[in-house]
Amino acid sequence: MNNKTIICMLFVLAFVISIGFAGRTPTCTSVVGVKNGDSCFGIAQAFQLSSGFFEYINPNLNCNKLFVGEWICVDGI
Structure with missing residues (x-):
């Protein structure tokens, strides 16, 4: 595979993943408290x-x- 093919495949994968998040309401499963400097x-x-x-x-x-x-939130579905 050449670099252009790999880049194209990564772009398509990122697009498909972003569509999977669209329209969904997240559920947080783990949180942290902000500290000074965060x-x-x-x-x-x-x-x-x-x-x-x-x-x-x-x-x-x-x-x-x-x-x-x-x-x-630092983890969720």
């Missing part, structure tokens, strides 16, 4: 979450206004 990016990285899945399980989260003690 960011959405840092929390997502710490729990090995893609940005798309992190946004899916935290649909109303405003990452520009995190506060200490706020509960953030």
Whole structure:
């Protein structure tokens, strides 16, 4: 397989996954409390979450206004 084929296949896979999330209401199964210095990016990285899945399980989260003690979903379905 050449690079163009691989890139195309990855694009199609990402599209199919994103369609699977569309219209579904997430159910959170695990949370963490925000600590001083935390960011959405840092929390997502710490729990090995893609940005798309992190946004899916935290649909109303405003990452520009995190506060200490706020509960953030880190796993869900």
